[in-house]
Amino acid sequence: MAGQTIGRIAAAADCKVQTVRYYESIGLLPEPVRSPGNQRLYGAATVERLRFIRHARALAFPIDAIRDLLSLADRPDQPCDAVDSIARTQLLEVEQRIDRLTALKTELERMIAQCSGGHIANCRVIESLGDHDLCVTDHGEEGGLGPPQR
Amino acid sequence: MAGQTIGRIAAAADCKVQTVRYYESIGLLPEPVRSPGNQRLYGAATVERLRFIRHARALAFPIDAIRDLLSLADRPDQPCDAVDSIARTQLLEVEQRIDRLTALKTELERMIAQCSGGHIANCRVIESLGDHDLCVTDHGEEGGLGPPQR
DNA sequence: CTTGCACCTGCAGTCGCTGAAGGTTCTAGC
DNA sequence: GCTAGAACCTTCAGCGACTGCAGGTGCAAG
Structure with missing residues (x-):
């Protein structure tokens, strides 16, 4: 599994390529691995993360709230x-x-x-x-x- | 009638001084006369205009719509x-x-x-x-x- | 005459992207 | 192998409608 390109995951989450890079720049998405030619390659987890972000944004959650939600989602044993x-x-x-x-x-x-x-x-x-x-x-x-x- | 200072008209229209200057900079308010010391002085008409703008903004009219409304308000003989x-x-x-x-x-x-x-x-x-x-x-x-x- | 507030200009920051410029890499077809 | 063109890369500017700050000047009261 070589990973998805940025164009593919943007399409999968119904957003622009620039938006994905923007989320990375503000720390909502992790820095992905790169191809030999320096292109971003994403695994399934990041795709899910992006879809989560987009859905929360569609529900008008501010970015900071989404940041909190994501860090909570990463600790499944915590109370909700x-x-x-x-x-x-x-x-x-x-x-x-x-x-x-x-x-x-x-x-x-x-x-x-x-x-x-x-x-x-x-x-x-x-x-x-x-x-x-x-x-x-x-x-x-x-x-x-x-x-x-x- | 010497005119009102920017602070007074901002207070009268319930907005910040900077906002008044901003409206001037985008052409919603005319350039006022200045005092000998270069301070803006406003007549009653501009105060009314500012209140009009603020009320329209409070009703969520976009600036461009307000621009249109203001130029219409200046032609009372036109149909509405x-x-x-x-x-x-x-x-x-x-x-x-x-x-x-x-x-x-x-x-x-x-x-x-x-x-x-x-x-x-x-x-x-x-x-x-x-x-x-x-x-x-x-x-x-x-x-x-x-x-x-x- | 001094204190201190109100005013001045100009510019950066807000929020969440979006677009463009100018260059590189990948992929498909021949 | 070669070429065309799509997709990628970085960096930066711009959107709307203000807001805030820095660094300086004017003015009115005591």
Whole structure:
């Protein structure tokens, strides 16, 4: 088993080749062995690791949380409280983002509903954007204010 | 009316001083007049403009959409269809983000619920992260895969 | 007149990639 | 064996929307 090339494992994990190299550069993936011509060659374990990372990213876990999850996954005899806690934290984050976006949705719907289709001088959308006090919800910050938590 | 300093208008719009300078640098705010000592001085119109921008950002409009909205707001005699359309697009984006996050939430809840509190070797959370096929929803991409649309 | 805060410019860093430039290696077909 | 072209290599810059810092200047109060 000679190992897979970077292109193959990127395809297997549905990501770009550069992304694999990026993960290696930040220490999420180990440095692989190289072919005589200096090309990276990966074993099955690294492919699995990459798929794990990609799935966690698709679930919006931040890289640092994934780093923690990976080091936990490497100690199968440990209790899984820590894993649970990371996942619960992530669930909370996602729920908070949904809540904030739902407030935005409400506000946008209200603004749009008030528009009677006239001219910009009387446009409720423009007016609402100019005056936060017209808002009914407390859509605090989502949309870039503060760290994005992607 | 001598004009407000940058610190005052930043406070009035609930943002950082640097952010105001940033908006100027990307052309969202006009270059203000300067005091004899080279400090920016703003009139009431710019303060309003800044508040408009901040509110639109709080509603997650991208900067480019805000640029369009501002130039529309400057032509009060135009029909407001274009404004409406930008707002509807934004509403759609927000709804799509909510949908994607809801799928993530479902998946996270499922993973967490399956965890029986044992050891990592049997941890369902770890296992689920390693195998995308265990997912019940099609949580495509939200969490950094693709442009963030903040 | 001094203290200390607010302001100035310019640049680096954030997060998680993505793209491009410019070069090397591998593989398939002839 | 040879050649074309795909896939690989390294390095660096850029995205969005800010934020922070360093090193310097202006200004207002006591």
